[in-house]
Amino acid sequence: MTSPDRFDARPEVLRLEGVSLWLSGREILHDVGFSLRAGELTGLIGSNGAGKTTIFRVILGLETPSSGRVLFAGHPRPHRNRLIGYVPQSIGLDPDVPLRARDLVALGIDGDRFGIPLPSRGRRRLVDDMLEAVDAQAFADTRVGKLSGGELQRSLIAHALISQPRLLLLDEPLASLDIRSEQEVVGLLARIAREQQIAVLISAHEMNPLLPVMDRVVYVASGRAASGSTEEVVREDVLSALYGHHVDVLHLQDRILVVAGKDEGHHLELEREQHALPPRGLG
Amino acid sequence: MTGVSAILNGIFEPGLFTSEPVRVAVVVGGVVSLVSAVVGVFTVIRGQSFAGHSLGDLGTTGGSGAFLVGANPLWGFVAFALVGAGAMELFEARRPRQRDMATGIVLGAGLGIAALFLYLGTTRSNTTGATITILFGSMFVIRASMIPVFVLLSLSALAVVALLYRPLLLSAVSPDIAHARGVPVRTVGILYLLALAVAVSLSCVTIGAVLSTAVLIGPAAAALRLTKRPGLAITWAALIAVAVTWLGILLAYDSYYWPPARRGWPVSFFVVALVFVVYLLADLASRRKARRQSAHAVARREDRVGLPGDSDRTGPAGLGAR
Numbered sequence: 001m002t003s004p005d006r007f008d009a010r011p012e013v014l015r016l017e018g019v020s021l022w023l024s025g026r027e028i029l030h031d032v033g034f035s036l037r038a039g040e041l042t043g044l045i046g047s048n049g050a051g052k053t054t055i056f057r058v059i060l061g062l063e064t065p066s067s068g069r070v071l072f073a074g075h076p077r078p079h080r081n082r083l084i085g086y087v088p089q090s091i092g093l094d095p096d097v098p099l100r101a102r103d104l105v106a107l108g109i110d111g112d113r114f115g116i117p118l119p120s121r122g123r124r125r126l127v128d129d130m131l132e133a134v135d136a137q138a139f140a141d142t143r144v145g146k147l148s149g150g151e152l153q154r155s156l157i158a159h160a161l162i163s164q165p166r167l168l169l170l171d172e173p174l175a176s177l178d179i180r181s182e183q184e185v186v187g188l189l190a191r192i193a194r195e196q197q198i199a200v201l202i203s204a205h206e207m208n209p210l211l212p213v214m215d216r217v218v219y220v221a222s223g224r225a226a227s228g229s230t231e232e233v234v235r236e237d238v239l240s241a242l243y244g245h246h247v248d249v250l251h252l253q254d255r256i257l258v259v260a261g262k263d264e265g266h267h268l269e270l271e272r273e274q275h276a277l278p279p280r281g282l283g
Numbered sequence: 284m285t286g287v288s289a290i291l292n293g294i295f296e297p298g299l300f301t302s303e304p305v306r307v308a309v310v311v312g313g314v315v316s317l318v319s320a321v322v323g324v325f326t327v328i329r330g331q332s333f334a335g336h337s338l339g340d341l342g343t344t345g346g347s348g349a350f351l352v353g354a355n356p357l358w359g360f361v362a363f364a365l366v367g368a369g370a371m372e373l374f375e376a377r378r379p380r381q382r383d384m385a386t387g388i389v390l391g392a393g394l395g396i397a398a399l400f401l402y403l404g405t406t407r408s409n410t411t412g413a414t415i416t417i418l419f420g421s422m423f424v425i426r427a428s429m430i431p432v433f434v435l436l437s438l439s440a441l442a443v444v445a446l447l448y449r450p451l452l453l454s455a456v457s458p459d460i461a462h463a464r465g466v467p468v469r470t471v472g473i474l475y476l477l478a479l480a481v482a483v484s485l486s487c488v489t490i491g492a493v494l495s496t497a498v499l500i501g502p503a504a505a506a507l508r509l510t511k512r513p514g515l516a517i518t519w520a521a522l523i524a525v526a527v528t529w530l531g532i533l534l535a536y537d538s539y540y541w542p543p544a545r546r547g548w549p550v551s552f553f554v555v556a557l558v559f560v561v562y563l564l565a566d567l568a569s570r571r572k573a574r575r576q577s578a579h580a581v582a583r584r585e586d587r588v589g590l591p592g593d594s595d596r597t598g599p600a601g602l603g604a605r
Contacts, residue, residue: 060463084463091457096507097328098516104456111453112464114446143511144456159460 010037013166013199019068028054034218034227036199043210044203046220052203085160089171095145101155102127102140108159130158150181168200182209208255308422311433312528315485318437320524322482323503324517328455332500337386338480339495341367341393342487346417347400360484368480372473420491420551443478447471490551501558505565527557
């Protein structure tokens, strides 16, 4: 995929080159390549099991590619990586665990360091600023285990952002959010990408909530990926080549339906009732 | 001074503060309980209560083995708990479900050997005293010369937990986040398990192998009901553990003339009973607080119906749902 010129002015943060991954005799990823640029919001779109989470694990260094390269601003991945903020799909915290939302955010500063952190005014201000940036002051002192889906999502985003990463990865951040929280989180992420010039990569099995804010899409199917602008990638010829059989792409007002028949099972990109989409850059 | 001691003697049995076994119990029991409670907070957070209990049971194997060969049971407890921790780690895969299975396998094997050792020990020396001491402990039979050993082992366990404080919390939130940030998650887990093994084997000697879980989990669980801040939870757990231990010693000393046998009730019983009472009180306090807070929240919500953010509460199950 070639990308339009307007993207190339922004510095490249991450590049995957021909990444393939074999796990216990199965090829999970095949020749996956794309790049992410500062200030851009990219959607990593595909159905469950297509390879989205595996791509995240490769970027995070939790899996080593069988072939291909992962480059951060042109360099191999450093061991202790604060350049990447990561928001996992779920964390399994018991409601009793003594961590408030603000403690979770503070762990983002130096949770990888040994020893006990000394409380300081600067530290506290940093955490307060971050809580404010994601509009989380109201539940800053609530136990993490008692936060709602949207509140936890925002706390985890603050946790990931406080170490000032160049790249923010979010694994299905919109899954199990109600529509209002979904729009709030999408708007927040778009704002973060532009204001802080961070490359944001969001995985989702449903692309429509991201359409208004997505600069670029990486579409994954059966371990293969195609990337570019939405117009370039979400087309019948491109997706049919990706899936290896005919795929229908339907446009309904400002929503897109991908109907990938046969092998994948009837995978519909449109899974929810239609709802009004927020204008670009909400937040 | 004499006035004060007269008052004290009126309340407590005379000789409480001059008895050497009591002094040793106060020092060793206090230090060991404190460490157990601090380590226990992380045991609860990490969901490793079963591992903690199993390490105590495994210690029994070492304790009874040490008794059989005439060595100090403490070394048997420590050695076997550490070996047990190592074995659990070797069997362990990363998934918690398999972690419990690994713990169970090691536990079963260890307890079988403990049964043999205890049987051999009892039949050879014709006494059940050792079995009781190993299973239920006694702070009053610890020799003063062992104080430095207890303190040193306690401090080492405490140092490991202090060193791993942040990585332990981060891995409890999400092992994947911790791993991605460069935390050696597995090494942190092993080191923690070793600190847990040391803490548990120490309380095996003071409280008993069977009851060690109570001082490991009880104060921590009570503390988690009382506070939502990690540092405060650790402080509360430590305070509760030391308080119940000292109160238990006092009651045990006091119970010397109690029926039925008039030779004292076991100190471990008092400590464990007090832990249970404290947990119930903490639970009661937290329920009351929660009720008060929800009443406040309802009042607040009625003031600002329809403001954004409220919809979160009624949305589908959060991402935290397992």
